[in-house]
Amino acid sequence: MEHKKAVITTCTQFVVICLLVVLRAEERTDDGGGWSLNSDFRLQDEGPCNIDVFDSSSLSYQQFIERYAYRRPVILKGLTDNTKFKLMCSKSSLLQHYGDRRVRLSTANTYSYRKVDVPFQEYVDIFLRPQSTDTLGSDTLYFFGDNNFTEWQSLFQHYESPPYVLPLTSGAYSFGIAGPGTGVPFHWHGPGYSEVIYGRKRWFLYPPEKEPHFHPNRTTLSWVTETYPHLPEDEAPLECTIRPGEVLYFPDRWWHATLNLDTSVFISTFLG
Numbered sequence: 001m002e003h004k005k006a007v008i009t010t011c012t013q014f015v016v017i018c019l020l021v022v023l024r025a026e027e028r029t030d031d032g033g034g035w036s037l038n039s040d041f042r043l044q045d046e047g048p049c050n051i052d053v054f055d056s057s058s059l060s061y062q063q064f065i066e067r068y069a070y071r072r073p074v075i076l077k078g079l080t081d082n083t084k085f086k087l088m089c090s091k092s093s094l095l096q097h098y099g100d101r102r103v104r105l106s107t108a109n110t111y112s113y114r115k116v117d118v119p120f121q122e123y124v125d126i127f128l129r130p131q132s133t134d135t136l137g138s139d140t141l142y143f144f145g146d147n148n149f150t151e152w153q154s155l156f157q158h159y160e161s162p163p164y165v166l167p168l169t170s171g172a173y174s175f176g177i178a179g180p181g182t183g184v185p186f187h188w189h190g191p192g193y194s195e196v197i198y199g200r201k202r203w204f205l206y207p208p209e210k211e212p213h214f215h216p217n218r219t220t221l222s223w224v225t226e227t228y229p230h231l232p233e234d235e236a237p238l239e240c241t242i243r244p245g246e247v248l249y250f251p252d253r254w255w256h257a258t259l260n261l262d263t264s265v266f267i268s269t270f271l272g
């Protein structure tokens with residue numbers, strides 16, 4: 001009997017070790033920082049990209065100001081080097097350093113009303129999961145913004161924000177992590193940048209004078225599934241999917257909505 005127990009225990013330990021080895025290997029190879037494993041659910045459709053994309057070396061600050069800053073969105077590649085910040089944002093590193101800190105979650109509707117505070121570890125274990133199409137924005141809790149800059153200062157101080165700042169403005173950060181299919185429905189505010197550290201994020205934008213048709217309590221995922229495919233050509237949004245190493249600039253008061261295609265770690269810099 002004792003021998004049988006010992007064999008079972010040894011086998012169980014062996015299986016657990018094998019699983020851990022596989023998981024760690026996957027973490028190392030997928031460069032999703034351990035947030036999104038190769039086997040995980042992710043959205044495949046990146047959509048078209050009809051926003052101007054530049055290598056940052058081919059668009060000077062002066063050109064950015066003249067052509068884009070007050071006129072239309074643009075995506076810049078290689079504008080910042082956030083290699084160190086990225087390493088610090090891996091799942092294991094963030095959980096190790098901030099797992100017991102409380103984070104403030106907001107409902108993902110246009111006029112974000114409800115706020116819920118949970119330990120970061122609990123957010124990762126329980127709330128961080130794929131979005132289902134029929135869940136309302138008011139029932140989706142999203143970790144983005146409302147960051148505690150005192151507690152997380154040791155992380156944010158390593159973020160290199162886009163250097164093309166609008167005159168007379170300074171940047172305020174908004175950091176988040178969310179599952180595939182999540183995102184923020186259409187809304188607008190001041191100008192800023194969005195960068196994904198891990199994962200891909202699909203963006204939809206309309207100029208201030210062209211308010212899109214959307215329901216403020218439906219998620220971006222439901223808008224993409226139900227409304228977007230039927231849009232007449234002249235109501236099509238500007239859109240693109242951004243990846244790590246790229247930043248998207250949105251001008252003042254442009255309508256925008258986001259859709260995380262993978263589990264994503266991301267940060268916005270609001271210029272005000």
Ligand SMILES: O=C(O)CCC(=O)C(=O)O
Pocket residue numbers: 144183184194256257258259266268
């Ligand atoms: O990154 C996101 O999902 C939301 C970004 C956004 O809407 C914003 O920066 O205002």
